[in-house]
Amino acid sequence: xxxxxxxxxxxxxxxxxxxxxxxxxxxxxxxxxxxxxxxxxxxxxxxxxxxxxxxxxxxxxxxxxxxxxxxxxxxxxxxxxxxxxxxxxxxxxxxxxxxxxxxxxxxxxxxxxxxxxxxxxxxxxxxxxxxxxxxxxxxxxxxxxxxxxxxxxxxxxxxxxxxxxxxxxxxxxxxxxxxxxxxxxxxxxxxxxxxxxxxxxxxxxxxxxxxxxxxxxxxxxxxxxxxxxxxxxxxxxxxxxxxxxxxxxxxxxxxxxxxxxxxxxxxxxx
Amino acid sequence: xxxxxxxxxxxxxxxxxxxxxxxxxxxxxxxxxxxxxxxxxxxxxxxxxxxxxxxxxxxxxxxxxxxxxxxxxxxxxxxxxxxxxxxxxxxxxxxxxxxxxxxxxxxxxxxxxxxxxxxxxxxxxxxxxxxxxxxxxxxxxxxxxxxxxxxxxxxxxxxxxxxxxxxxxxxxxxxxxxxxxxxxxxx
Numbered sequence: 001x002x003x004x005x006x007x008x009x010x011x012x013x014x015x016x017x018x019x020x021x022x023x024x025x026x027x028x029x030x031x032x033x034x035x036x037x038x039x040x041x042x043x044x045x046x047x048x049x050x051x052x053x054x055x056x057x058x059x060x061x062x063x064x065x066x067x068x069x070x071x072x073x074x075x076x077x078x079x080x081x082x083x084x085x086x087x088x089x090x091x092x093x094x095x096x097x098x099x100x101x102x103x104x105x106x107x108x109x110x111x112x113x114x115x116x117x118x119x120x121x122x123x124x125x126x127x128x129x130x131x132x133x134x135x136x137x138x139x140x141x142x143x144x145x146x147x148x149x150x151x152x153x154x155x156x157x158x159x160x161x162x163x164x165x166x167x168x169x170x171x172x173x174x175x176x177x178x179x180x181x182x183x184x185x186x187x188x189x190x191x192x193x194x195x196x197x198x199x200x201x202x203x204x205x206x207x208x209x210x211x212x213x214x215x216x217x218x219x220x221x222x223x224x225x226x227x228x229x230x231x232x233x234x235x236x237x238x239x240x241x242x243x244x245x246x247x248x249x250x251x252x253x254x255x256x257x258x259x260x261x262x263x264x265x266x267x268x269x270x
Numbered sequence: 271x272x273x274x275x276x277x278x279x280x281x282x283x284x285x286x287x288x289x290x291x292x293x294x295x296x297x298x299x300x301x302x303x304x305x306x307x308x309x310x311x312x313x314x315x316x317x318x319x320x321x322x323x324x325x326x327x328x329x330x331x332x333x334x335x336x337x338x339x340x341x342x343x344x345x346x347x348x349x350x351x352x353x354x355x356x357x358x359x360x361x362x363x364x365x366x367x368x369x370x371x372x373x374x375x376x377x378x379x380x381x382x383x384x385x386x387x388x389x390x391x392x393x394x395x396x397x398x399x400x401x402x403x404x405x406x407x408x409x410x411x412x413x414x415x416x417x418x419x420x421x422x423x424x425x426x427x428x429x430x431x432x433x434x435x436x437x438x439x440x441x442x443x444x445x446x447x448x449x450x451x452x453x454x455x456x457x
Contacts, residue, residue: 016306017306019310022400023399023404023407023408023411024399024400024407026310026411027399027407027410027411027415030307030310030415031415033303033307033343034341034343034344034347035341035343035344037278037299037343039303040299040300040302040303040343041299043302043303043306044298044299044302044303045302046302046306047301047302047305047306051305051315051319052297052301052302052305052322054319055301055319055322055323055326056294056297056301056326058319058323059293059297059323059326059327059330060290062323062327063290063293063327063330
């Protein structure tokens with residue numbers, strides 16, 4: 001762009017910034033500023049840096065928080081931007097998500113090879129564990145956040161629930177993917193309550209143990225439940241109202257333990 | 271200061287490649303005058319800060335869509351004034367800037383009216399503008415100077431679109447009537 005022949009000069013610009021020009025003068029200054037780098041530079045000292053620095057910080061934070069897909073899913077569902085920033089701070093979610101995705105794909109391959117009767121058993125074994133894996137992974141990767149949570153007005157429960165929500169957003173499509181194996185069919189819905197129970201129990205255990213230990217305990221416990229069901233020929237029991245009620249009850253118990261461990265009484269802070 | 275001698279268009283290309291320092295350099299050059307100009311459009315300083323932030327975020331995400339036509343300053347202002355209009359419409363809901371929005375908000379190709387804008391600096395149009403009624407001047411400012419469409423101008427000014435259109439017609443014919451005798455004198 002060629003520079004204009006005349007310049008507004010500091011006095012006119014100061015009058016403009018102070019709103020002391022009439023409409024026409026204002027229009028003239030504005031059209032001029034649009035195309036004159038010299039006068040733009042002259043206008044810069046007229047705005048206090050304290051006005052602009054917070055704006056730049058907002059821009060920088062937003063750039064640093066470019067959102068990966070599970071977070072975009074959560075935002076679509078109505079999660080607030082401030083919570084997204086918190087979750088984004090847990091930067092190492094890639095590994096647990098990759099492991100869970102690999103498990104899901106491996107599962108579909110294996111499940112295609114075995115008899116339909118065993119497919120449901122296998123699905124029941126794997127599907128509820130995926131969210132638990134993600135919860136443990138998410139918790140582990142956000143571990144530095146524990147100090148942050150102590151220092152901020154965010155309640156620990158909120159952080160924990162956000163992590164679980166993030167895990168659910170990641171796990172739901174994976175479990176549906178596994179449900180695509182023919183023969184499992186309507187069994188898809190079966191995993192949801194066990195998954196919640198297992199995930200909440202994982203969160204509760206995480207307040208005692210480190211992530212790998214927790215995951216081992218949870219996996220072993222859930223596997224033995226499924227194996228017992230399979231060995232006694234009662235896989236169908238998991239899908240009955242009574243079976244689902246048991247899972248729901250287990251989830252509630254786990255949630256109560258979790259609430260206690262997180263000291264919900266002091267939650268008034270948030 | 272930093273990268274002072276680098277052209278805005280070059281900086282914007284670096285921004286398109288993900289160079290945050292280049293965005294900062296653009297911010298240092300443009301944020302102040304954009305802020306001053308936005309403050310002439312709304313009295314709410316928080317809204318101005320929000321719009322300014324939106325603008326540079328949009329520039330970060332949409333830098334690749336700058337086609338090298340026209341001044342980068344004009345491009346940024348085109349984004350800023352449209353962000354302001356959409357914030358006013360949505361009662362300041364902090365909507366994240368999506369790519370489609372940026373596409374829609376990129377200023378149109380430089381119009382024939384650009385010639386007229388240059389003339390505003392030189393007084394001929396200035397004196398003609400001065401003779402317009404305040405209502406008509408506001409319309410001219412929103413459409414010719416801010417480069418808004420009739421619909422956007424209507425939103426910014428809180429007027430029905432029909433009113434904006436009819437006032438724009440009136441302003442055009444008055445301006446034309448006053449400028450035609452002067453035209454022989456312009457280079």
